[in-house]
Amino acid sequence: MSIFEEVHERKKTRSVKWDMIESVFGSKEVVPMWVADMDFRAPNKINEALIKRAEHGIYGYTVIDKEVQDSVVNWIGNRHRWEINSEWLSFSPGVVNTLHMAIQAFTEPGDKVLIQTPVYTPFYNVIKGHHREIVKNPLIYNDGQYHIDFDDFSEKLKSGVKVFVLCSPHNPVGKVWSIDELKEIARLCLENGVMIISDEIHADLVFRGVHHTPIASISHEIADNTITCMAPSKTFNLAGLEVSYVVTSNKEKREKLNNQFTKQGYHPNGLNTMANTALEAAYTHGGPWLEELIAVLESHRNYVIETLESETTLKVTRSEGTYLLWIDCSALQLNSDDLKKFMIQEAKVGLNAGVDYGVEGEQFMRMNIACPRATLEEGVKRIIDAVKQR
Incomplete structure (x- = not known):
């Protein structure tokens, strides 16, 4: 199994992304794909260096x-x-x-x-x-x-x-x-x-x-x-x-x-x-790990674009960088408040509301794709199912 496919338990680690989902989204049921950190372990060389430093005490x-x-x-x-x-x-x-x-x-x-x-x-x-x-x-x-x-x-x-x-x-x-x-x-x-x-x-x-x-x-x-x-x-x-x-x-x-x-x-x-x-x-030491990461993120980007655009009326900006996707939800014809509620209550995914980035983002949502493929697929499936049920 690739190091980027492994699912790590992040709850009860004081994680903003995972341990604050109820306070941020009002629900424990959402898949968190919002705040910009990754659900991947840092490169082993970094962890080893930190452990060695901690052992010094x-x-x-x-x-x-x-x-x-x-x-x-x-x-x-x-x-x-x-x-x-x-x-x-x-x-x-x-x-x-x-x-x-x-x-x-x-x-x-x-x-x-x-x-x-x-x-x-x-x-x-x-x-x-x-x-x-x-x-x-x-x-x-x-x-x-x-x-x-x-x-x-x-x-x-x-x-x-x-x-x-x-x-x-x-x-x-x-x-x-x-x-x-x-x-x-x-x-x-x-x-x-x-x-x-x-x-x-x-x-x-x-x-x-x-x-x-x-x-x-x-x-x-x-x-x-x-x-x-x-x-x-x-x-x-x-x-x-x-x-x-x-x-x-x-x-x-x-x-x-x-x-x-x-x-x-x-x-x-x-x-x-x-x-x-x-x-x-x-x-x-991080170069080789980063190259693997970029390949994973590019694959994730392509998966989200191809799947959402073939299965729904949503459009995804074809990002050239970052691990954040900008999703055009204008076809749902919802205002920014209702769009946010739809993603939380119907799709049960925790995304960043586009309006938070300015009025130009009122019809958009931001998705963090830096997660194992299983998490990504679950989040995308939830969005597709919710859109089809409207």
């Missing part, structure tokens, strides 16, 4: 040393063809934490921040929570695919926007932006004096035929205008260990961000003991 303060830094530098160079310097790195418990710090460091209350909707829910919370103004550049949905409205993007940048928060690859629609799209984004931001904060947490999870390009890797000028947020957490299912990092080549911006980290009680060169250990192990 002393959990004092730890530092990010050269070995850990080099593992990040080498991973990004080999995986993403981006040669970075270890001095450019800052470390953080999570990308969302970094977004909070960055918004505070590089904008002031009342400043405009641009996002491309529908988009990851914390983008809204980070901007509004610090009293900045959200400016939206809605993505164009056409024939089951999403594209950037560059005319609107350009006009919005001219309205006084200070920062653009890029989601690359895009969550929830699964789009991996082409290098031409990224170049145009960067050109317009430079032209209008708009800084880029790029959330690239899903960078490693892209399918065959596409390649993720870190926007800052395109040119020195673009890198100088960008901070890039990355992590091994989605890639290797390490979210609970709280480990991420930021790549900032511009010294002034890096120091400004690090100062904001310090103000909030974070050390930009420190992680918790287990996060530190897992980061190095993941980037040193």
Whole structure:
């Protein structure tokens, strides 16, 4: 049996995804396919490294040393063809934490921040929570695919926007932006004096035929205008260990961000003991496991698309990356509240409501396919049966 086919019991492990289903969905009967973590064990090399560290039994303060830094530098160079310097790195418990710090460091209350909707829910919370103004550049949905409205993007940048928060690859629609799209984004931001904060947490999870390009890797000028947020957490299912990092080549911006980290009680060169250990192990030994994972996720994506579209009126965006699928439920002709209730009460699956990612997602649901095939098939079957019984 493949390691990705094994079903692991996650209930009573204090799992948000499994132990909170009743409080989130009001039912114990749903199959949880929502919050973005995987139902797969992390690579053995990571688990072995963590066990060895635990056997030492002393959990004092730890530092990010050269070995850990080099593992990040080498991973990004080999995986993403981006040669970075270890001095450019800052470390953080999570990308969302970094977004909070960055918004505070590089904008002031009342400043405009641009996002491309529908988009990851914390983008809204980070901007509004610090009293900045959200400016939206809605993505164009056409024939089951999403594209950037560059005319609107350009006009919005001219309205006084200070920062653009890029989601690359895009969550929830699964789009991996082409290098031409990224170049145009960067050109317009430079032209209008708009800084880029790029959330690239899903960078490693892209399918065959596409390649993720870190926007800052395109040119020195673009890198100088960008901070890039990355992590091994989605890639290797390490979210609970709280480990991420930021790549900032511009010294002034890096120091400004690090100062904001310090103000909030974070050390930009420190992680918790287990996060530190897992980061190095993941980037040193995790490549072969990741290749197997991507093949499984691509197979899962194809299964969901082919099965749902052949058996129901639902349409699924053909994602190019991430382990999240964006399902167009408009044929059901339900409003967002009724659609959510239908999935919970009739289909008995726990998905993320599309409306949570913006009004553009009112007729959509987001499905997490990073689970054993048996779990995936059960969730898909429940949806098909519920749709047919309407």
